[in-house]
Amino acid sequence: MISRRGFFKLMGVMGATALAGLALPGCGNGNASSSSASSAAASSASPSPSAAASASPAAAPRILVACFSATGNTRPIAKAAAQALDADYFEIEPAEPYTDADLYYSDDSTRATAEQNNPETRPALASTPDLGAYDVVLIGHPIWWGMAPRLICTLLESVDLAGKTVAEFCTSGSSGIEEANAELMELAPSARWIGAHRFAAGTPDEEVAEWVASLAIG
Numbered sequence: 641m642i643s644r645r646g647f648f649k650l651m652g653v654m655g656a657t658a659l660a661g662l663a664l665p666g667c668g669n670g671n672a673s674s675s676s677a678s679s680a681a682a683s684s685a686s687p688s689p690s691a692a693a694s695a696s697p698a699a700a701p702r703i704l705v706a707c708f709s710a711t712g713n714t715r716p717i718a719k720a721a722a723q724a725l726d727a728d729y730f731e732i733e734p735a736e737p738y739t740d741a742d743l744y745y746s747d748d749s750t751r752a753t754a755e756q757n758n759p760e761t762r763p764a765l766a767s768t769p770d771l772g773a774y775d776v777v778l779i780g781h782p783i784w785w786g787m788a789p790r791l792i793c794t795l796l797e798s799v800d801l802a803g804k805t806v807a808e809f810c811t812s813g814s815s816g817i818e819e820a821n822a823e824l825m826e827l828a829p830s831a832r833w834i835g836a837h838r839f840a841a842g843t844p845d846e847e848v849a850e851w852v853a854s855l856a857i858g
């Protein structure tokens with residue numbers, strides 16, 4: 641997790657840029673991985689007419705994009721991903737919404753910072769998605785103090801991701817997604833994690849669609 645001092649130093653370097661929208665020039669995109677779902681090797685032999693007739697096309701995977709967005713940067717990325725995948729969308733919401741004061745990061749005692757400082761914190765969800773119908777789940781969130789908000793930990797401990805294909809994405813001022821991804825993979829080790837990607841706020845839909853395509857889900 642990025643240290644408080646490190647985060648402020650970073651913010652200082654960046655001047656007065658608003659935290660909610662900033663992105664460091666020259667920063668990497670924070671890819672932790674982008675491995676593809678496995679696909680059967682194509683055979684060069686033509687199928688016999690009987691084989692072709694009996695082969696049924698694989699059913700399209702059912703996909704959910706679930707997103708928490710406290711200040712609105714991650715949500716449009718999530719919506720673009722859902723659109724590109726023809727997926728359902730679920731808004732991850734805390735039972736107690738975050739106020740502007742809760743998100744004020746210059747004071748250790750404010751809610752979001754206090755939650756991030758205690759790795760055991762599990763804020764309650766307003767509702768839990770029913771993942772039973774889905775093969776693939778994409779989880780989106782902001783980076784808070786170098787990690788996923790603890791609300792995402794609550795989510796991962798509230799649902800069964802065993803056997804499901806999962807990818808993670810985030811927006812941040814500049815921090816990568818690597819540490820957040822490592823923590824989430826630990827919380828749901830029986831999921832098949834296929835990628836994690838950090839986007840800058842305001843990333844165009846086409847770029848989101850490119851990442852989604854690189855996951856080779858369908």
Ligand SMILES: Cc1cc2nc3c(=O)[nH]c(=O)nc-3n(C[C@H](O)[C@H](O)[C@H](O)COP(=O)(O)O)c2cc1C
Pocket residue numbers: 642647659660661662708709710711712713714715743744745752753781782783784785786787811812813814815841
């Ligand atoms: C409490 C708090 C902590 C944050 N910590 C970081 C951080 O460690 N690194 C970073 O690059 N951005 C950090 N940010 C900025 C957010 O990650 C960024 O603005 C993100 O795009 C917000 O997404 P959202 O609008 O979907 O909530 C922090 C923001 C808040 C409110």
